[in-house]
Amino acid sequence: MLNKAKTSQDWLYTISPRKKAIDLNFKEIWRYRDLLFLFVKRDVITQYKQTILGPLWYFIQPLFTSIIFTLIFNNLASIPTGDGIPAFLFNLAGITPWNYFSACLTGTSSTFTVNQGIFGKVYFPRVITPLSIVFSNLLKFGIQLLVFICFYIYLVFFTDKAYNVTLQMAILYLPMLIIFMGLFGLGLGMIISSMTTKYRDLSFLVGFGVQLLMYGSAVMYPLSYFKEKVPKYAYLIEYNPMTTIIELFRYMTIGVGEFSLYKFLYTGSVSIICFLIGLIIFNKTEKSFIDTV
Amino acid sequence: MKTQDIILKAENISKQYRLGLVGTGTISHDLNRWWFKIRGKEDPYIKVGEVNDRSLKGNSQYVWALKDINFEVKRGEVLGVIGKNGAGKSTLLKILSKVTGPTTGEVKAKGRIASLLEVGTGFHGEMTGRENVYLNGAILGMAKKEIRAKIDEIIEFSGCERYIDTPVKRYSSGMTVRLAFAVAAFLEPEILVIDEVLAVGDAEFQKKAIGKMQDISRGEGRTVLFVSHNMAAVKNLCTRGLLIDKGRIILNDSIDNVVDLYLSSEDVISTSSKSLLNSIRDRGTTQIMTSVKILNKEGVISGKDVSFRVHFKEDYKGDISLGYLIKDDKDVNIHASNMKQYNILFANKESRYIDLTLRSLPLSPGKYSLSLYFGNGNYDLDVINKAIFFQVFWDNSLSIKSPLKKWGNVFISSNWNY
Numbered sequence: 001m002l003n004k005a006k007t008s009q010d011w012l013y014t015i016s017p018r019k020k021a022i023d024l025n026f027k028e029i030w031r032y033r034d035l036l037f038l039f040v041k042r043d044v045i046t047q048y049k050q051t052i053l054g055p056l057w058y059f060i061q062p063l064f065t066s067i068i069f070t071l072i073f074n075n076l077a078s079i080p081t082g083d084g085i086p087a088f089l090f091n092l093a094g095i096t097p098w099n100y101f102s103a104c105l106t107g108t109s110s111t112f113t114v115n116q117g118i119f120g121k122v123y124f125p126r127v128i129t130p131l132s133i134v135f136s137n138l139l140k141f142g143i144q145l146l147v148f149i150c151f152y153i154y155l156v157f158f159t160d161k162a163y164n165v166t167l168q169m170a171i172l173y174l175p176m177l178i179i180f181m182g183l184f185g186l187g188l189g190m191i192i193s194s195m196t197t198k199y200r201d202l203s204f205l206v207g208f209g210v211q212l213l214m215y216g217s218a219v220m221y222p223l224s225y226f227k228e229k230v231p232k233y234a235y236l237i238e239y240n241p242m243t244t245i246i247e248l249f250r251y252m253t254i255g256v257g258e259f260s261l262y263k264f265l266y267t268g269s270v271s272i273i274c275f276l277i278g279l280i281i282f283n284k285t286e287k288s289f290i291d292t293v
Numbered sequence: 294m295k296t297q298d299i300i301l302k303a304e305n306i307s308k309q310y311r312l313g314l315v316g317t318g319t320i321s322h323d324l325n326r327w328w329f330k331i332r333g334k335e336d337p338y339i340k341v342g343e344v345n346d347r348s349l350k351g352n353s354q355y356v357w358a359l360k361d362i363n364f365e366v367k368r369g370e371v372l373g374v375i376g377k378n379g380a381g382k383s384t385l386l387k388i389l390s391k392v393t394g395p396t397t398g399e400v401k402a403k404g405r406i407a408s409l410l411e412v413g414t415g416f417h418g419e420m421t422g423r424e425n426v427y428l429n430g431a432i433l434g435m436a437k438k439e440i441r442a443k444i445d446e447i448i449e450f451s452g453c454e455r456y457i458d459t460p461v462k463r464y465s466s467g468m469t470v471r472l473a474f475a476v477a478a479f480l481e482p483e484i485l486v487i488d489e490v491l492a493v494g495d496a497e498f499q500k501k502a503i504g505k506m507q508d509i510s511r512g513e514g515r516t517v518l519f520v521s522h523n524m525a526a527v528k529n530l531c532t533r534g535l536l537i538d539k540g541r542i543i544l545n546d547s548i549d550n551v552v553d554l555y556l557s558s559e560d561v562i563s564t565s566s567k568s569l570l571n572s573i574r575d576r577g578t579t580q581i582m583t584s585v586k587i588l589n590k591e592g593v594i595s596g597k598d599v600s601f602r603v604h605f606k607e608d609y610k611g612d613i614s615l616g617y618l619i620k621d622d623k624d625v626n627i628h629a630s631n632m633k634q635y636n637i638l639f640a641n642k643e644s645r646y647i648d649l650t651l652r653s654l655p656l657s658p659g660k661y662s663l664s665l666y667f668g669n670g671n672y673d674l675d676v677i678n679k680a681i682f683f684q685v686f687w688d689n690s691l692s693i694k695s696p697l698k699k700w701g702n703v704f705i706s707s708n709w710n711y
Contacts, residue, residue, distance in 0.1 A: 011302075015391055015400040035431040042428055046419040121411040122432055123391035287394045290387075291310065 024283055029125045039132035044139055058143045062099060066091040073220045080225060082256055084164025089155055089254060094219040096148045097249045100141040100178070101185045101242060102210050107133035108189025109206045111282075112197045112289050119290060126286040127279070130190055134182045141178070152253070166255040173264065174252055181245055184271035190278030194285035217242035222250075222257060241270045299403075300516050301366040301389075301484055306398035308359040308384050308540075358384045359540045362398070366484075369514040371506075373521070373531030373548055375555050381540040382520045386410060386488050389518065404483020404516070407434050411488070413473030418462030422453055422472055425461050429476045443479045450505070451475035471498055478505045485509065488520045499526075506530055524552050553622075567681050569665075575676035581605050582667050582675050588648070593685050595658055595704055600650040603665060611674075613639035615647050616666035620679070621702050622659060631666065638670050657696045657704045658687045 048054045066088055073079045074087035081090040108130035112119070115129055155162040196203045217240055218226065227234040237243050244267040251257045359381045366372050374382050387393045389400060390408030415432045416425050426447055430440040440447075448457050451472040453464070461469060477487075487506070503526055510517045510530075521527050527534070527548065534551025536544040544551050566586035574580060587593060588600040603615060616631030632639065639647065662679040687695035696704050 011401040012403050012405070014402070015388065015395065016398070017394055017396060031436075032431070032434075034435075034437040037437075038428045038431045042417055042420060042424075045424075046417055049419040118415050118432070120387075120392055121414045122408060124432060124434065290393045 024279070025125065029127060032124050032128055035124055036128050036132050036135070039128065040136040040139070043132065043136035055143070058140055059147050062092060062095050062144050062147060065095050069095070069220045079221045081222065082164060084162060085254060085256055086155055086161050086165075089151060089162060089165065090222075090250070090256065091220055092148050092151060093250045093253055093256075094246050096141070096144050097177075097181060097246055098214060098217065098219045098242070099144060100137055101181050101245070102214070103137040103140065104134050104182060104185025105189045105192075106206055106210055107137065108186055109192035109196070110203060111190070111193040112285070113193070113200070113203065116290070127190075127282060130186055130193070130282070133189075134186050138178075138182065148253075164255070168252050168255055168259065170248075170259045171252040173248070176268070177245060177248055177252070177264075180241075180268050180271040183275040184241055184245075184267075187271065187274035187276070187278035190282040191274075194278075194281045194289075197285055197289040213240075213242065216240055218246055223247050224257065241267045298368040299365045300368045301403070301406075301518075302401045303362055303364050303389075304399045304401070306359055306362040306385070306388060306395045306400065307357055308381075308388060308393075309396040310356055310358050357540050359388070359395075362537075362540075362542055364535060364542065364545055366516055366518065368483075368516055369510065370533055371510045371517045371519060371531045373519050373527040373534045373551070374537060375521070375524075375527060375534060375551065376537035376543075380537045382537055383410075383488060384540075385537065386486050386518070386520055390486050402484060405434065406484045406486060407477075407480045407482035408486040409433070409477045409480075409488065410486070412470050412477065416461055416469065416473060419460055421460055422451075422457040422464070423448075426472065426476050429473060430480075433477060433480055434482065435480060439481070447475045447479050450478060450501075467495060467498070474498075474502055478502070478509070482515070484516045484518070486518045489522065503530060524556065528552055569677060569680060572677045572680055575673075575678060578674055578676045580675060581609050582665060582677065582680075585663070585665065585681055587681075587683060593654065593683050594688050595656055595685050596653055596688065596691075596706065598650055598652055599654045600648055601663065602646050602648050603667075604646045605667065605675075607645055611669045613647070614668045614670045615639070615649065616668065616673075617649060618664040618666070619656075620662045620664065622661070624662075625702075627656070627661065627702055633670065654685065655703050655705060656685045657698070657700065657702050658685050659698060659702065660684055 048057055051057065053060070069091040070087045073091075074081060081087045111126070111130050111133075119126065152165075156165050192202050192206055216237055218237055223234075223237060223243060226237055244263045247257045248259065248264060248267070251259050362385065364372075374385065376382050384393075386408065387410070388395050390406060390410060392408075392410070413425075413429065415429055417428065420428065423444070426444060427437065427440055431437065448454055451468075451474075453468050453472050456464060456468065461472070464472070506517060506519075507530060509515050517530075519527065519531060531548040534544070534546060534548040535542060536551045536555050544554055566584055568584045569582050570580065570584075582603055582605050584604045586602045586604075588602055589597070593599045601617075605613075614632045614637075616629065616633075618629040619627045621627055660682055661684075662682050665675075665677050665680045666673050667675040689695070693706075
């Protein structure tokens with residue numbers, strides 16, 4: 001108390017009830033980058049511990065889904081994927097990006113509830129946790145992309161079924177597309193995780209909502225075919241950012257559908273806005289969630 | 294000059310919790326609560342707050358887990374935070390470690406705060422000891438580079454060299470704790486906040502841990518805030534103490550004074566009754582007395598009569614002679630007497646209690662203990678050493694001021710003629 005005047009000057013930081021709406025400390029997040037890396041490492045190395053097939057599961061999952069989709073949607077329901085485009089490759093091209101998005105969304109949407117133990121005991125920028133999920137899924141996505149490339153090469157060069165499959169120049173946009181996907185999944189996940197701290201209803205919705213969304217994201221059918229068959233509700237599918245992402249991915253890799261810069265920018269801006277809203281809500285929640293979770 | 298440096302300052306910190314919200318996760322509970330409320334019934338989920346005295350204050354749904362906490366910590370000081378369960382210690386530490394925000398007030402710090410509210414936060418059983426050291430260190434705020442520089446020391450301190458590349462799930466619980474504490478011990482924040490982590494591990498490791506914490510504070514001049522119920526460890530380690538009760542600071546003083554007050558206040562009753570069924574009996578005596586109660590509604594007041602009522606078992610049929618001994622808080626005998634001294638032998642009557650009245654109690658304000666001796670006139674049957682503690686208050690409405698503690702335990706009213 002004596003030297004109050006002297007010491008009231010240079011406090012390194014203060015802890016106070018939050019006043020600002022947006023209170024992001026990017027410097028702090030940067031300081032914890034090692035933690036982000038270690039979380040990613042933990043997720044990757046612990047996921048398939050004590051399994052016999054180990055990381056092979058990364059391959060098996062999209063492979064079998066594609067086979068089943070091909071059997072049901074193309075052979076049974078005969079959804080056309082275009083001449084000279086193997087249905088299997090078409091489905092794999094849809095499932096690979098979809099898996100990344102859905103893993104990001106479901107992973108981040110339970111951030112607060114799953115990590116309440118650790119969040120209740122130690123402070124670090126909370127946003128590290130959802131970020132780590134997006135990054136560790138990126139690795140998984142990379143492996144699945146490899147699977148896709150293998151089949152791609154096999155079908156294009158060693159069989160004569162894929163005579164219409166062509167790689168487009170637009171493939172250069174692929175990294176951007178992946179970033180959009182990650183941001184969209186992360187943003188949506190953060191919004192949901194913030195809203196589930198008090199009421200858990202949304203977490204149930206995520207479970208089957210993601211599945212429903214898959215049917216609404218043109219994963220196993222071309223958007224053009226849907227427009228042709230159900231023109232009345234086609235706009236629902238068309239304005240779903242995930243539809244655009246998957247359609248664009250398919251266009252870039254196998255040349256199905258069309259590329260429009262307008263759609264690309266639409267998806268980009270929706271993803272970024274979604275991410276920013278998620279970040280703000282998440283940031284608002286992280287200070288007090290431990291009292292309500 | 295350096296020792297005068299204030300590194301952490303808490304200004305008017307308060308933390309409010311809303312009762313009932315805690316532990317209810319779904320809207321059905323909220324609706325249920327609302328349904329109970331409109332029928333004028335008690336909130337069915339209020340139990341969360343029932344153990345808390347503060348919930349008795351009016352009908353408010355809100356309680357203050359902490360209220361107007363102010364303190365300062367100087368660089369290199371080891372501050373012990375003590376208090377009963379639910380006093381608000383952990384809430385305070387949670388605020389200091391930024392796990393939750395305060396409702397009002399501010400904490401200002403001149404250094405990085407690292408907190409250790411639990412050992413092994415974020416340990417993953419599937420990862421090896423070494424991997425977990427990196428992960429746990431990063432969670433606690435260390436950079437990878439820092440951990441790499443210290444990893445050998447950490448492993449050595451933990452004493453788990455042989456197992457360091459084995460998954461942690463194969464460790465014994467003691468080994469996990471050792472490894473986790475070792476990581477924390479090599480943290481280098483300016484301010485370290487530690488909650489009751491020494492309660493685990495074997496005696497040897499506890500000693501090692503306390504020694505390490507002493508090194509941290511004394512040798513390296515770092516500031517430590519330490520919460521524990523282990524008074525020996527607190528006294529050993531801390532230089533200053535903070536006693537918290539019901540969310541308020543009771544005393545902020547040297548650690549010896551704070552621990553003394555805490556220990557002496559533990560069992561104090563002022564007007565209530567205390568069951569003696571679980572009290573420890575003296576050698577060779579059995580349970581006959583069942584409870585003791587202070588009959589003065591306004592508490593024990595210096596200079597006034599005070600009455601104790603001692604109940605005893607229904608089935609005791611012999612003669613009764615009761616004795617008592619009053620000691621001060623330093624265990625010094627103040628006064629003792631018994632019924633025999635007054636030539637009274639209470640022969641098997643109907644009533645199952647004895648009232649003992651001390652006339653014009655000449656004790657200074659403070660804490661005293663009452664020991665009880667229940668006998669049959671020839672020898673003691675039931676002896677309870679320090680059966681209850683009681684607080685003597687000063688009647689502030691008197692024109693005489695309260696005597697100071699150091700003036701002694703006895704107050705004798707005096708006349709001054711000139």
